Amino acid sequence: MSATDARDGEPIVQIRDLYKEFHRDDFTIPVLMGINVDLRAGEFMALMGPSGSGKTTLLNLIAGLDRPTSGTLRVIGQDLGNTSEGALARWRSQHIGFIFQLYNLIPVLTAYENVELPLTLTRLGKRERREHVAAALEVVGLSDRGDHYPRQLSGGQEQRVAIARAIATDPTLLVADEPTGDLDAKSAAEILDLLQRLNEEFAKTIVMVTHDPHAAARAKRLLHLEKGVLVDDQPNGQAVKGAGR
Amino acid sequence: MKLFKYIWRNATRNKLRSSLTILSVAFSLALMTVLYGYLAMQNVWSNEAKTHNRIVVLNKQGFSGKVPIAYVDRVRRMPGIKAAVPYSWFGGTYKDEQAPFAQFGTDAKEVFNVWNEYVIAPEQLAAWQANRQGCVVDSRFAEQRGWKIGEKIPLKGTYYQFDLQLEMVGVFKAPQPTGSLWFHWDYLEEGLKSKNALLSAGNAGAVYAKVERADAIAGLCQSIDDKFASSDNPTRTQTEAAFAQMFTDMVGNIQAYIRNIGLAVMFSLTLVAANAMAMSMRERTTEVAVLKAIGFSRGRVLNLVLGESCLIAAIGGLIGLAIGGGFLQVIHKSAPQYFPFSIGDMAGGWMLWIVGVAVGIGLVSGLVPAVRAAQLSVVNGLRRVV
Structure with a gap:
């Protein structure tokens, strides 16, 4: 299912009274408290807040990597609070694309093979996989780097390969955790341009965690978390195309 | 099979560690090949003897x-x-x-x-x-x-x-x-x-x-022993095959000792291989978390790790079989009176068993790291870097 398939007007992420707690020894640590958020198809949302505010935890919950302690969490029609781990893995492979701060490419695989990796979970044949990989590398502008290993690429190029890996299966939702956090200003701007293009040209719904106001400025909507509580949720009036850092 | 390339690259990722693990499996299984080759030779010898009445x-x-x-x-x-x-x-x-x-x-x-x-x-x-x-x-x-x-x-x-x-x-x-x-x-x-x-x-x-005639052998053996039973030198008559087997039986206990020592070596080797595999997987915690994040199921992660450990052990097993087989062939060439059959004459199921033992070592040594990788929490695995 791609973003363009989402039914107009219906949120692809519905969060109601969401709580998340972690347990360390005898202590219970509340991380998210009473979060309510709707996210519609085609939105580009930035999650901001100080360290420990619960941004990454919320991102992980939306991406189906973790389960809420209580509350309702429906993403792309799936109730993530009541889904088995195996079903969640399958669901993630079909609907979610991940972009990490440190790219997290597999070092022993080439750029091409890294992008192909999530496609090995599908029923696509070799030729179809090759077409998907070629298209993804084309989108990120690295068609000529397919046979390069991650160590042979710059940080910005690695992150672009990671983005190609995230979009190779044409997922509905892209989740990015500090995607520019490890990049220089120029590379970061290129990555943000790419994310913005994916949102606007390819109608990808994006949730991005960031500390960086310049990165957040590219999003259409800003959520601000503090100490596990959503303190601000508003359209980003200042969202600027091609804004630098 | 889509992931074989990835398994192969993982197996060869740390060449020194993989080579040492492969060599340790190879030399141990070369020893087993020599032992089981000797037993196979005895069998072939015994079977050959049966044909001559x-x-x-x-x-x-x-x-x-x-x-x-x-x-x-x-x-x-x-x-x-x-x-x-x-x-x-x-x-x-x-x-x-x-x-x-x-x-x-x-x-x-x-x-x-x-x-x-x-x-x-x-x-x-x-x-x-x-x-x-x-x-x-x-x-x-x-x-x-x-x-x-x-x-x-x-x-x-x-x-x-x-x-x-x-x-x-x-x-x-x-x-x-x-x-x-x-x-x-x-x-x-x-x-x-x-x-x-x-x-x-x-x-x-x-x-x-x-x-x-072959069908007269049993009766003749008995008749001969009966004939001399009351003499000063009673006899024990047996087929040539049984006679050949008697030599094998004479060293039967030694075989048991060697087998037991072989098992102990295999057990130690499995622990060594398991340690190498565990170290390898510990270094790849984040990578495993990424795989699981993008949708690799527990079973698939388990198979990836077990595939890697089995591949390393199987390579070691094949090398060990080649070394042991080569050694037996050298013995055959240099001392044919003790080892009259070439490795080709003795080829059989026992060789598959040796490779099976190698794969078994791979399975057992990879099991704990594989289960741990399969059960890894994605969030905990990613926490190191995000």
């Missing part, structure tokens, strides 16, 4: 007892027996050699009727029969030692306190290398009498007989 008459006490030479004729006259000969081990050393090779005193007139699959030129056989000090030698063995017809072969007695001065007057061709030399039993007897070794004189170490 030969029986062996020993003293009931085994090798410590003697078989009176008169028994040869009495066995020979029994219905169903085609031929019978005395067969006495001499065990002398050649020139400056320390270890004796196989030398047997026998009956030159009948021995090729008992071993009728062996071939000798008629004139050489006649020459042997006419020469009291003559001997015939397995052609491969003679060639290996560079002996020609007319070669003087002095044998220094070790078990017996006298020497033999033999002359090679012929060679025989056997289907498998025997490393044997045959000389006249009478010549041995002369030596015994000359040294007043009267307790040994007049006896043979064993009597070998050729039976006309």
